[in-house]
Amino acid sequence: MKKHGLVKKCMTFALGAALIMGMAGCGPAGSDSGSGQDANETSGTEAAREGATAAQAAAGEETTLLIAAAASLEAVFEDQLIPMFEEANPGIQMEGTYASSGDLQQQIESGLEADLFMSAATSNMDTLVEEGLVDQASVVNLLKNDVVLIVPEGVESNVTGFEDLANADVVAIGDPESVPAGKYAQEILTGLGIYDQVAEKASFGNSVTEVLTWVAEGSADAGIVYSTDALTENSNGDDKKVTVLATADNSMMETPVIYPVGITTSTNKKEAAQTLEDFLQSEEAMNVFVEAGFTANK
Known part of the structure; x- marks a missing residue:
């Protein structure tokens, strides 16, 4: 990840603060009571996150995505997929952390700030979905293995x-x-x-x-x-x-070896995370997976 100087950090802070203050001042007068206030506060929080991301972009900062992936995926990600993704998506860096799927599940449960999770078993992904830590709508059963x-x-x-x-x-x-x-x-x-x-x-x-x-x-x-x-x-x-x-x-075997991928609910980089998940489903990425011995789960 690139390091930024004090000036860039101050610019980012100022831009983010200005966006948040501007959003806080919007809205009709007199709408500060009851459930409307709660909704405005929730909307303000989401807007603040988006504002912070916009401020980073304005300051020229790169977005860094962290994918927590099963150990059996390390070689294919590090050798081929990460360089391919970064080349195709300037401004987005991709990092991987690799371990057994069970260990990664526990790390996410303990607060690992991963943007995506890719498991070597559906059971680990299902547990995180049930716990509200992975967005169920984002989960794709991507690959098979032997x-x-x-x-x-x-x-x-x-x-x-x-x-x-x-x-x-x-x-x-x-x-x-x-x-x-x-x-x-x-x-x-x-x-x-x-x-x-x-x-x-x-x-x-x-x-x-x-x-x-x-x-x-x-x-x-x-x-x-x-x-x-x-x-x-x-x-x-x-x-x-x-x-x-x-x-x-x-x-x-009663249980097929399926590799699902999904976006965590804690990420504040959902658009970039979706870009990465879409890339992993692309023909270009799938050809790399197949060359490494995986099978597309169709």
Whole structure:
């Protein structure tokens, strides 16, 4: 984010104050009682926010949007989508903060000033909508992903698929309490009747990215991640890091892997946030997602 000098800050303050004072002085005389006064106060608050944004624009300041996005989206956002969006939208900067969807949900509940949230599971988004922290009308179920079983590349393994995962000495999966990939893994292994066996030898990661790293560096014999994670890991550098042994099909999972995106109710940059959400649904952005291994949710 760019830093501004004292002069620019003073200009912004003066412009914002002038707009707010001007709005406060508008309206017919004698309309200062009852519900009308409450409505004027509410309208004044909203106008003040808009006035502040207008003042920033007049002072030449850039708008910065923060998107809280699932860890499995970090590479595609940082490497491609953020530069593309900023180039197409001069005056709007985009920043990302990445973690497990459960952790991001808790951060938003605790006051994280994110403008958009993009989750790797609909359950986290649904909770924030129910709590009034994400605008339900803005939510779009944008992408699909697959869950895959991986092992370190070039290492002999006793594992051939999900069914015999208990043969591994150390299994890496996301923590089912907060990591959607871990919840999907738990669902798959429970359906196969081997979750308890696997859990006894499991290392639980705080994000799917951590699980991927453990397998890629060989500290875990096998792991469960998204197909996009395996693709990204193998595209970094010349050497292939992981081998995909199996992909979970619909018969193994009741819950589809859906990535929803929505605008938070606390943002005072709704127009810019909508511009970003529209961009993420564009053909240009969707081509990037598909290239990274995601599927459009149609």
